[in-house]
Amino acid sequence: GAGVSQSPRYKVAKRGQDVALRCDPISGHVSLFWYQQALGQGPEFLTYFQNEAQLDKSGLPSDRFFAERPEGSVSTLKIQRTQQEDSAVYLCASSSPLTQGAHNSPLHFGNGTRLTVT
Amino acid sequence: KNEVEQSPQNLTAQEGEFITINCSYSVGISALHWLQQHPGGGIVSLFMLSSGKKKHGRLIATINIQEKHSSLHITASHPRDSAVYICGIQGGSEKLVFGKGTKLTVNP
Numbered sequence: 001g002a003g004v005s006q007s008p009r010y011k012v013a014k015r016g017q018d019v020a021l022r023c024d025p026i027s028g029h030v031s032l033f034w035y036q037q038a039l040g041q042g043p044e045f046l047t048y049f050q051n052e053a054q055l056d057k058s059g060l061p062s063d064r065f066f067a068e069r070p071e072g073s074v075s076t077l078k079i080q081r082t083q084q085e086d087s088a089v090y091l092c093a094s095s096s097p098l099t100q101g102a103h104n105s106p107l108h109f110g111n112g113t114r115l116t117v118t
Numbered sequence: 119k120n121e122v123e124q125s126p127q128n129l130t131a132q133e134g135e136f137i138t139i140n141c142s143y144s145v146g147i148s149a150l151h152w153l154q155q156h157p158g159g160g161i162v163s164l165f166m167l168s169s170g171k172k173k174h175g176r177l178i179a180t181i182n183i184q185e186k187h188s189s190l191h192i193t194a195s196h197p198r199d200s201a202v203y204i205c206g207i208q209g210g211s212e213k214l215v216f217g218k219g220t221k222l223t224v225n226p
Binding site for chain 2: 109
C-alpha cells in the first residue's frame with residue numbers, strides 16, 4: 001500500500017495485559033514517530049526513530065512503554081502491564097527528508113490503533 | 119503553559135462562510151504544520167510552512183515568524199470541511215509538538 005499502515009485498528013486489553021502495536025511506514029521513509037492521542041486532545045509525542053536508531057524517547061510516559069524499529073522499517077510499540085490511563089489512540093507517522101540534511105518534511109499518518117484498557 | 123496554543127477550541131459556521139483558525143507558539147521553530155483530522159480519526163497533512171503563505175484550493179495558511187503566529191483560512195466553507203484542525207511545530211529536530219486542535223463544524 002502507499003500509506004502508513006497500523007495494526008490492529010482496535011485493541012481491547014484487560015488491565016495488566018501486555019500489548020504490541022505495529023506500524024508499517026511508507027517504504028523508504030527514514031523517520032518514524034509514535035504519538036498518543038487522548039479523547040479531545042491533540043497528539044502527544046512519544047518517541048522518534050531515524051532508521052533503526054531511536055533518537056528521542058522523551059515522551060514515553062513510563063518504563064512500561066517500549067518501542068523498537070530493528071531493521072529501520074516496521075516499528076512496534078509495546079506496552080507492558082497496561083493500565084486504564086493507557087487507553088488512547090496510538091498514532092504512527094513517517095516522513096522522509098526532501099533533501100539530504102533537511103529535517104523538515106511532511107508527515108504521513110496512519111489511521112491509528114484505538115486501545116481500550118478495561 | 120503549552121508550547122502551542124490554538125484558538126478557538128470550537129468553531130461553528132454556516133456553509134459559505136470564511137473561516138480563520140489561529141495558532142500561537144512560544145519557541146523558535148524551523149517549520150509549522152497544519153493537519154486535518156476527520157471524525158474517523160484519519161489525519162491528513164495540509165501544509166508545512168516556515169515563512170510567508172501557502173495556498174491549496176480553498177485553504178490558505180500563513181505564518182508570521184516574528185510574532186510566532188500562524189493562521190489557517192478556509193474560504194467558501196462547506197460541510198465536508200467539518201473536522202478537527204491541528205497545528206504542530208518543529209524546532210531543531212523532526213519532533214512535532216501539537217496543539218489541542220480546533221473542532222470545526224460547518225452547517226448546511
